[in-house]
Amino acid sequence: MSKSKSGNAFDFKLFKRLLKFTNPYKLTFVYVVFAAIALSIVGLVRPYLLKLIIDDAITPKDHSYLVELISWMLAALIAEVIFQLSFIYYANWLGQEVIRDIRIQLFRRMMSFKKKYFDTSAIGRLVTRAVGDIETIASIFSQGLFMIMSDILKMGAILIFLFYQSWELTLIVLALFPLIIIATRIFQRKMKGAFEIVRNQVANLNSFVQERITGMKIVQIFNREEKEFEDFKEINKEHRKGWIKTVWYNSIYFAFVEMITSITIGLLIWYGGIRIIGSEVLSIGLIIMFIEYAQQLFRPLRQIADKFNSLQMGMVAANRVFSILDTSSFIKNEGKRIAKNIEGKxxxxxxxxxxxxxxxxxxxxxxxxxxxxxxxxxxxxxxxxxxxxxxxxxxxxxxxxxxxxxxxxxxxxxxxxxxxxxxxxxxxxxxxxxxxxxxxxxxxxxxxxxxxxxxxxxxxxxxxxxxxxxxxxxxxxxxxxxxxxxxxxxxxxxxxxxxxxxxxxxxxxxxxxxxxxxxxxxxxxxxxxxxxxxxxxxxxxxxxxxxxxxxxxxxxxxxxxxxxxxxxxxxxxxxxxxxxxxxxxxxxxx
The missing domain is CATH 3.40.50.300 (P-loop containing nucleotide triphosphate hydrolases)
Known part of the structure; x- marks a missing residue:
């Protein structure tokens, strides 16, 4: 297995290997993908209906058409809720089924290892791999993969529709978009390295605590409480530093994206207002629709970065778990003879x-x-x-x-x-x-x-x-x-x-x-x-x-x-x- 490096944003070979665990659950996998596509389509409807309500119902004061459009908006909202509910449930269900299968395979593998492997491996680290890391893998499916897929589809659909409605306003929306993409790319790389540090420190913390609790009698007999406490504080400090680094990257990134979003909305209002005042080629409903779609466009991008964090944490955890699954430190069981009723010579x-x-x-x-x-x-x-x-x-x-x-x-x-x-x-x-x-x-x-x-x-x-x-x-x-x-x-x-x-x-x-x-x-x-x-x-x-x-x-x-x-x-x-x-x-x- 190729080992991912901290500098790489994503390891496709590792991801492909992980996806093989979804093969027994193909129907569920297909439905979750379908629900992701459906959500991206349904998400397009409400802002467009809002434009129609303002331009074609409220402005001309058409009460019956207003009721009809509100009914369609309610139907779109119900459909979105249904797809969202089933999407979240089955994505999480699939993640739990996958990690159950991986955990079973991992535990079976660990039971076959030579004693030498356990002689040289910290038990706390193995516990972290079998419990904490595998739980983190579940987030790839529940918060990462399918959520990102849904957001990317939604963003693509929004862009196509916006160009169809007004290419000028769409270019304004996209003017600062490259800055967000560059920032997102940098953010992903930095966060992967930070999560590597976090997972290492979690393993160190688990190993240290387990050893000291198991050997508490020795700690107390030899009056080591203060020394062990100081050592624990140092490890805990390193663990905190790892998390603080992720918090710092998040703070910078999300503040930057929020600023770009606000500037984009301001440009839309400025340009759209001038056009409406000057010639009324554009409508108020269209401007509001573009503002709504701009927010829908930037919001998934912010969420993609956040969900990419979950995806990367899951990938880091998967890499660690697969490194144990790929370990060949076991006794070869190639014997065919069954030892039964032996004499004992x-x-x-x-x-x-x-x-x-x-x-x-x-x-x-x-x-x-x-x-x-x-x-x-x-x-x-x-x-x-x-x-x-x-x-x-x-x-x-x-x-x-x-x-x-x-x-x-x-x-x-x-x-x-x-x-x-x-x-x-x-x-x-x-x-x-x-x-x-x-x-x-x-x-x-x-x-x-x-x-x-x-x-x-x-x-x-x-x-x-x-x-x-x-x-x-x-x-x-x-x-x-x-x-x-x-x-x-x-x-x-x-x-x-x-x-x-x-x-x-x-x-x-x-x-x-x-x-x-x-x-x-x-x-x-x-x-x-x-x-x-x-x-x-x-x-x-x-x-x-x-x-x-x-x-x-x-x-x-x-x-x-x-x-x-x-x-x-x-x-x-x-x-x-x-x-x-x-x-x-x-x-x-x-």
Missing amino acids: LSFEDVVFGYNADETVIKGINFKVNPGETIAIVGATGAGKSTIINLLSRFYEINSGRITVDGVDIKEYELASLRKEISVVLQDVFLFADSILNNITLQKKEISREEVVLAAQEIGVAEFIETLPGSYDYNVKERGAMLSSGQRQLIAFLRAYVNKPSILVLDEATSSIDSYSEQLIQKATEKITKGRTSIVIAHRLATIKNADKIIVMEAGKIVEEGKHDELLKKASGHYKNLYEAQFKEEELAN
């Missing part, structure tokens, strides 16, 4: 991976897991333990090597079916602002309430859930704020368990929870890993000792493998050093 073969091109995190690791086995992965922070979870679930693509499930490369599996067979309990548990039941089932219809209750009893977490107000219907609020970290962890275990995965991956984060929750989590871990292929990033000695195999990682490499007792026998071994530094005190305490 895993193999990492010379796997190399780096989050960035110049930094390798996983450096050629090899290990195998037999069906039903539990392996524990230990190592210092940054050793690459959590990265293994991300690679197995294909949240990131490996640089080289091969990962297989039941002897089949994971790239050959259809992505959704592969992830359905793998349940992951992460260290940072995310819960939605919804009931406990919906957070466990994720609203999957195939998982019943009875299954959830039974599963909770099996892994020993039913008691804590049933003590909450509303039990399984208890709303945990945003990110599970109404629960402790241990309780959130238990919900995550239950969520993994009810999905009946063939492969289970646990980031067993129990370092910051109370001893009671830790006991429940330990019991839940033993239950859900039993007879199921499991990879556990271990933080507690009990999990490590019970594992069928322990993998020790350091700086992205596997440095040792074996059982707990075997690894302890290695003098100056990596695991032995880690055990003595981290786990020995825990074992003695037990």
Whole structure:
């Protein structure tokens, strides 16, 4: 997609792409165009009827003809109201249908992106694109495109009719017209650049506010309120400056157009008055009609500029939204094999991976897991333990090597079916602002309430859930704020368990929870890993000792493998050093 530049008044390629979204609504589109044409025609009638009333009814004092002309004027007014009403309604309806389709396409696209995309993209900006920018696109149809089309048609019809009535008066009307066209062109260019600034500052503002509200606990703990407030005022100031620039351009432009309109009307009265006094070739009704048409001619031009603002804001927003739709940062889902009833045999073969091109995190690791086995992965922070979870679930693509499930490369599996067979309990548990039941089932219809209750009893977490107000219907609020970290962890275990995965991956984060929750989590871990292929990033000695195999990682490499007792026998071994530094005190305490 060609990217529009701030200096360009309009991007036709972008506009053409946007219009493709109206294809499912062709009948509505055609009617709105028809209504726009009808409005331009009906708008011509009233000033002409006014001329007839003055010249042919009032001046000769023809009462019956006056009543007839007023009746026609009333009919024209009713027709204009009907067309105006239907035009506004269906133009807005079309805009809402289009942005609904774009928003659906955008959200579907965003859900397919790699985790790396979200690692490097501000969430506030993405929210702005999916909500604010898409709403702005609707103004292209409701206030921009069709309104401009209607105004241009009206202006063209007025000019043709005026030349037919009096070419001399028409030339007076057009004498200063080029000045308005030049001013409008300059105005459009300036406003496009100003709106680019505004949209950037809106995105910055959204991103800043969302991050600070989400991290308010950290802000308050470290006494950052004043500093963050000052930063917010600075961003808000830049946002205000962007809008003030648009207000300044509007003030200059509309004052200039109003001045030109007034001068034109003055010239019409001056020239028309001299002609009437001198020879009476022109009539008073004709002069009044020209004044009315001159105002109708200049008023749409002012409105076109205003509506062009809406059109340009919509185009800027569309450009931003389409830039996300054109992003190719997603995992290729070219696998044809459906992962179903897999045994759980895993193999990492010379796997190399780096989050960035110049930094390798996983450096050629090899290990195998037999069906039903539990392996524990230990190592210092940054050793690459959590990265293994991300690679197995294909949240990131490996640089080289091969990962297989039941002897089949994971790239050959259809992505959704592969992830359905793998349940992951992460260290940072995310819960939605919804009931406990919906957070466990994720609203999957195939998982019943009875299954959830039974599963909770099996892994020993039913008691804590049933003590909450509303039990399984208890709303945990945003990110599970109404629960402790241990309780959130238990919900995550239950969520993994009810999905009946063939492969289970646990980031067993129990370092910051109370001893009671830790006991429940330990019991839940033993239950859900039993007879199921499991990879556990271990933080507690009990999990490590019970594992069928322990993998020790350091700086992205596997440095040792074996059982707990075997690894302890290695003098100056990596695991032995880690055990003595981290786990020995825990074992003695037990």
